[in-house]
Structure formats: C-alpha cells, structure tokens
Amino acid sequence: MSERADDMLSAVEVMERLRVVHSMIAAAQAEEIELMAQLYRLRRAQQLTLGVGALYAGEDAATEIGMAIKVSQRSADGSIALGLGLDERYGATREAFAEGRIDLPRARAISETLVNASDELLATVEPRIAAYAEHAEPQRVRRTLRRWLLEADPAGQAARRKSAEADRYVKVTAAEDGTALLEAVLPAAGGQAVYERLREMASTQCCGQDPRTTGQRRADALVALADGTGRLACRCGHGTCPRSQSGESTPAARKALVQVGVSAETLAGLQDNPALLAGFGAIDADLARQIARHAHFDIITDTDRPAADAALRYRPRTRVAARVRALDGTCRAPGCSVPAAATDLDHQDRFNHANPESGGPTTEANLGCRCRRHHRLKTIADNGSNGWQVLHHPDRTVEWRSPSGGSVTTTPEGARFLFPRLPIPPVTAAGVPDAAVVAPLIDPGPAINAMTELVHVYCTPTQRRSHRQSRRHQPALGSIVVRARPDTEPPF
Numbered sequence: 156m157s158e159r160a161d162d163m164l165s166a167v168e169v170m171e172r173l174r175v176v177h178s179m180i181a182a183a184q185a186e187e188i189e190l191m192a193q194l195y196r197l198r199r200a201q202q203l204t205l206g207v208g209a210l211y212a213g214e215d216a217a218t219e220i221g222m223a224i225k226v227s228q229r230s231a232d233g234s235i236a237l238g239l240g241l242d243e244r245y246g247a248t249r250e251a252f253a254e255g256r257i258d259l260p261r262a263r264a265i266s267e268t269l270v271n272a273s274d275e276l277l278a279t280v281e282p283r284i285a286a287y288a289e290h291a292e293p294q295r296v297r298r299t300l301r302r303w304l305l306e307a308d309p310a311g312q313a314a315r316r317k318s319a320e321a322d323r324y325v326k327v328t329a330a331e332d333g334t335a336l337l338e339a340v341l342p343a344a345g346g347q348a349v350y351e352r353l354r355e356m357a358s359t360q361c362c363g364q365d366p367r368t369t370g371q372r373r374a375d376a377l378v379a380l381a382d383g384t385g386r387l388a389c390r391c392g393h394g395t396c397p398r399s400q401s402g403e404s405t406p407a408a409r410k411a412l413v414q415v416g417v418s419a420e421t422l423a424g425l426q427d428n429p430a431l432l433a434g435f436g437a438i439d440a441d442l443a444r445q446i447a448r449h450a451h452f453d454i455i456t457d458t459d460r461p462a463a464d465a466a467l468r469y470r471p472r473t474r475v476a477a478r479v480r481a482l483d484g485t486c487r488a489p490g491c492s493v494p495a496a497a498t499d500l501d502h503q504d505r506f507n508h509a510n511p512e513s514g515g516p517t518t519e520a521n522l523g524c525r526c527r528r529h530h531r532l533k534t535i536a537d538n539g540s541n542g543w544q545v546l547h548h549p550d551r552t553v554e555w556r557s558p559s560g561g562s563v564t565t566t567p568e569g570a571r572f573l574f575p576r577l578p579i580p581p582v583t584a585a586g587v588p589d590a591a592v593v594a595p596l597i598d599p600g601p602a603i604n605a606m607t608e609l610v611h612v613y614c615t616p617t618q619r620r621s622h623r624q625s626r627r628h629q630p631a632l633g634s635i636v637v638r639a640r641p642d643t644e645p646p647f
C-alpha cells in the first residue's frame with residue numbers, strides 16, 4: 156500500500172467524504188425503518204380481515220423481519236415502533252431522517268423523548284427539534300427537547316411523567332463471560348433512592364482495607380439487597396474489622412432460582428464442556444459446578460421415554476415437561492431468547508380434548524417450548540390466518556416458514572449442552588486425572604456410580620431421601636439439569 160501523501164485524500168477531503176457517507180447511511184436507514192413499518196401494516200391489515208384480534212394482529216412482522224435480516228425480535232419491535240411514530244406523529248423528523256440530515260440515533264432520541272407528548276405540543280415542538288437535531292448530538296437533543304417540553308407545557312408535565320412512569324421495568328440480560336446486565340427504568344425518585352442506598356452501603360459497611368473498588372462494592376450491595384442478607388460483608392480479612400456487624404448475625408443469602416443444563420461428565424469433573432444457564436447462554440464448567448453445589452437435580456437421559464398413558468393427558472407430566480424444557484433451553488422461534496422456564500409447552504399436532512387418541516400426543520416429540528408471542532404465532536398459523544408454517548420435526552428441529560417465503564430451522568439449544576458431541580478434557584481440575592477417572596468415559600458403569608455419589612453429595616438430606624425413594628432403577632449415564640432452588644416447578 157502506498158503511503159505517499161499525494162495519493163491520499165487530504166484531511167479536508169476525508170472529512171467531506173465522511174459527512175457524505177454518514178448522511179447516505181442515515182437515508183438508507185430511514186428507508187429500512189420505513190419498510191419495516193410498511194410490512195407491519197400489511198401483515199396487520201391482512202390478519203385483521205382474517206379475524207386475528209386487534210391486540211395481536213401484525214405482531215409476527217417482527218419475527219419475519221428478524222428472520223430475514225438477522226436482528227433480534229426486540230430490535231425489530233423497536234424499529235417498527237419508530238417507523239410508525241415517524242409516519243404518524245413526527246413528520247419533520249421523518250423528512251430530515253429520509254434526507255440524511257439527521258441519523259438514526261437522533262431520530263430515536265426525538266421519538267423517544269416525544270413519546271408522551273400531546274398532539275398540540277407536538278405541532279409546536281417537533282419541527283423545531285428536527286431542525287435543531289441537524290446540529291446537535293443525540294444526548295443534547297434529548298436534554299434540549301425535555302427543557303422545551305417543560306417550558307411549552309408545564310401543566311402537562313405531570314401527565315407526561317405519569318405516562319412515562321407507566322413504562323417502568325427491570326430487565327436482566329446476559330453479558331460477557333458469565334456476567335449479567337441489569338437494566339431498569341424507574342421513577343426518578345425511585346432511581347435516586349436505589350443509587351443512594353447502594354452508595355451508602357458501599358461506603359459505610361466496609362472498612363478502608365476492603366480490596367474492592369467502589370463500583371464493585373455498589374454492585375455487590377445491589378445483590379445483597381436482593382439475596383436477603385441486606386448488607387455487605389467487608390472483605391478486609393480482619394477479624395476485628397470496625398465495620399463488621401456485631402451482635403445479631405446476618406441472615407443467610409437466598410439462593411437464586413436458576414436452571415442450568417450440564418452434562419453429567421462435566422458435573423462430575425470428568426470433562427469441562429460448557430453448561431447452559433437458561434435464558435443466558437453458555438457458562439463455563441466451573442461456574443456450573445459452583446451453582447450445582449446447592450441444587451436440586453433432574454436427571455435427563457438420552458433415551459428417556461415416558462409411559463404410553465402419559466401421552467393421552469393434556470398437561471405433560473413433570474418429568475416430560477422438565478425434559479422438554481431442558482432440551483429446548485429457550486423458545487424455539489428464530490431469534491427469540493425467552494428462557495424455557497418461562498415458555499409454554501406447545502403441542503405441535505394439536506391435542507384433541509374430546510378424543511385424546513386421535514389428536515397429537517403429549518410426548519416429548521410432540522411438545523416444544525414457545526414463548527407467549529410465538530405460541531400465538533403458531534396457533535394463528537394453524538388457523539390459517541397469518542401465512543406462517545411451523546414444522547416441528549421428530550429430531551426436535553423446528554422449521555419456521557414465513558409468509559414471504561423465508562425459512563429458518565432452529566435446533567434445540569439445551570440438547571447441545573446436555574449431550575455434547577465433543578468432550579472437552581478437564582482444564583480446571585488440579586493435576587492429571589488418573590486412569591480410574593478417565594475409564595468411565597469408555598465404560599459408563601463407574602461413571603454412573605460416581606454420578607449417584609455426586610447427586611448425594613450435592614443434595615440436602617431431605618432431597619436425598621426423596622431421591623432414593625423415587626429412584627426405581629439406577630439412572631443411566633446421561634445429563635443433568637440443575638435447578639438451584641428446590642421444590643419450585645416452573646409454571647406451564
């Protein structure tokens with residue numbers, strides 16, 4: 156590559172070109188958003204004429220879009236909402252966006268900040284902010300717009316605040332390397348209260364010798380508020396820490412209700428295959444074993460088949476339900492990550508309540524995990540009202556054919572973790588495993604015994620007793636779903 160100055164664009168030319176390209180991208184994004192809103196309207200109109208309820212008609216457009224351009228359902232939902240808002244409420248913003256004078260983040264800033272504004276207020280404020288946004292970055296657009304709204308309509312602020320507060324939520328999503336991202340929209344005072352409390356706990360409950368950063372202590376304080384201990388334990392390591400609580404003892408931390416799918420070999424430390432934390436994704440073998448230490452176990456084997464009569468009841472038996480959820484891991488729709496525990500178990504071939512023998516059976520092969528929205532999508536598809544085809548194959552792959560001809564086949568995420576094809580040798584175990592430990596990988600007999608032993612080690616005496624009573628035969632070498640709070644069945 157030549158680096159002679161006369162071959163390169165001058166800095167002025169580079170900046171000029173950058174502005175042009177940025178504007179072209181913005182205009183193209185405006186068109187993309189508009190197309191998504193159009194698809195939504197088309198699907199909604201079609202489905203309304205076919206009798207789909209007004210609350211749900213068109214909601215599958217986001218799934219169709221996600222499948223076609225590989226974006227999450229949430230992202231497609233957001234884009235559709237933005238497109239509809241631009242068309243129906245934010246005309247000046249729409250125009251500036253379409254011409255590339257403002258970009259997607261600024262269009263979003265305007266639409267999100269104006270979401271609760273009345274039509275009268277919009278008429279005065281929206282054209283002004285669209286012009287202002289051409290010369291300001293998204294954060295400043297939001298701040299300025301908020302101030303304008305207050306100035307233009309101070310009386311309406313209470314109503315807008317109520318409306319905004321109605322959208323409050325808390326959400327936890329998976330982040331990198333076994334961490335989670337906690338996100339919340341709270342009323343401003345509530346948010347401040349949470350922050351003040353964390354700040355106070357971080358600064359008053361640990362002494363100066365605590366090795367954690369302020370940020371780490373605040374994060375730990377949030378967990379302490381949730382797990383029932385209610386206070387931070389100082390990690391200075393001094394028995395005489397001035398900040399340690401004297402007198403009454405701190406209550407024990409409450410265990411979270413989480414579901415982890417992990418292969419038996421990994422749980423036993425014979426392998427280090429990753430495990431599946433439901434709704435989050437892969438976690439490392441060590442973390443899975445840590446979670447397993449105080450857990451309740453469902454043993455899932457590769458060849459489990461329920462009794463024939465169980466297939467004729469509508470509600471699956473607990474065992475079948477646990478197995479289907481463990482194998483599927485999440486909702487089986489493309490791009491959907493609703494954890495299996497929060498999904499419906501949907502009959503692929505419909506169950507016949509009047510005559511169970513002639514309808515779809517309640518078996519593992521005929522059941523699949525679907526979140527409410529995708530359960531609805533399939534029910535409406537089976538009624539012929541949205542043009543989708545959802546085919547659930549005997550090997551648990553599910554084929555989703557969209558009305559516009561796209562097709563995506565999803566595979567059960569959980570099964571991969573429960574029955575990994577390629578064993579990963581243990582890297583976290585100390586030293587080299589001796590022959591007696593390695594042998595079970597070839598001959599399952601000793602591994603079964605080791606497993607049974609482990610189940611006993613990890614279970615409370617009560618669980619152990621009930622496990623022994625319910626165990627009519629030795630579990631085959633298989634896999635295990637760890638549920639970290641016993642006695643709680645996920646609702647279905």
Ligand SMILES: [Zn+2]
Pocket residue numbers: 361362363364365389390391392393396397398399
């Ligand atoms: Zn201390």
Ligand SMILES: [Zn+2]
Pocket residue numbers: 486487488491492493525526527528529
């Ligand atoms: Zn779903």
